[in-house]
Amino acid sequence: MQDIFLIGGSPSSGSTLLVKLLNQNGNVICLPETGLFAHGCNLFNHSEDYVEDGLGWHLPWLLTGVKVADALGWREDEYEELIQHYPTAFELLRSRIDPDRKYWLIEKAPENIFAFEKYLADSKSNRVIVTSRDALSVVQSLMRRGFTLLEGMLTWFAHSYETARLISNYPSQVYHCAYDQLAKSPGRITAEIVQFLGIKDKPPGNANLTGNNRFSDSALHKSADKQGSTVNQDSIEMFLEISSWGLTDTSWSNSPDAAVRYFEPVNLIGLDFELMMDRVAFNTPSHDFIRPIDVEASLCGISTKLVAEVGLHGEGIKAHFNSSYTRSLAEHYSPFFLRI
Secondary structure, eight states, rough: OOEEEEEOTTTTTTHHHHHHHHHTTTTEEEOOOEEEETTTTGGGTTOOOOOOOOOOOEEEEEEHHHHHHHHHHHTTTTHHHHHSSSSSSSHHHHHHHHHOOOOOEEEGGGGGGTTTTEEEETTTOOOEEEEEOOOOHHHHHHTTOOOOOHHHHHHHHHHHHHHHHHHOOTTEEEEEEEEEHHHHHHHHHHHHHHHHHHHOOOOEEEEEOTTTOOOHHHHHHHHHHHTOOOOTHHHHHHHOOOOOOOOHOOOOOOOOTTTTOOOOOOOOOOOOHHHHHHHEEEEEEETEEEEEHHHHHHHHTTTSSSSOOOTTTEEEEOOOOHHHHHHHHHHSEEEEEEEE
């Protein structure tokens, strides 16, 4: 029985607003960004033989220990100690936050989107929420946080491209929460999500998180105790007070462990942005050259399939990327300037 649900998608696409709304449900606890589920290797039983490839398995820029320490108040080395004693991050988080399974747990982080492909393919019963927003709004937001125009577009593209693929490939397992729809009809969207996830009453206290769970509740507690850790009984109350989160707890910055810095608003309504949407493409493992404008059309329902135009050719863009995060994305989604 799935009783921990995941949200991922583009940064600045309404996920913080969404969890604030979902947290009003008395049977739900929405957590801050832990980074636990962005690594695909944390989603599966460590005893299983999985092929390690691409961003879906491990995000090189994401320091999960730092994320967990900031989000949950754990020691930075505690994550590394504990994850070895639990088959998946689901069991680890459940045992540390709500071991009696009194609530449904929801964790959101934009980076989760990169691990969703493996997670959804692992079981048809797994379900996720993906968020999206138009490129202009997201890129403007990221540039106010110190990203360059190309870095902002690369970030939007990487998350939005994976979002569009998941919506197309796993329609019954993915709920697409578009920002404009959430802002327009928050009550309807949250009600649909609650129904989609199957959240009715409090989850059964003796339910296993996954079909291959090898640990009982008592075993989970013993494992945690062996590491000198105890379940924080105040954590549930803290997470219910989601309105007290600070900006750095819920928002992105150019560096995954740095505070968010805001700059003067950026006006991108002009030729630079339009040119990048139409003439810059990213070389993807699945679809070769894809333009940002094609991804946006797919997310908006204008195009039913995410496909590359035949005959596109490009010249690699040589640019400096300011963080290991954007450098990693550029290696996986190589930017090219199209020659049409």
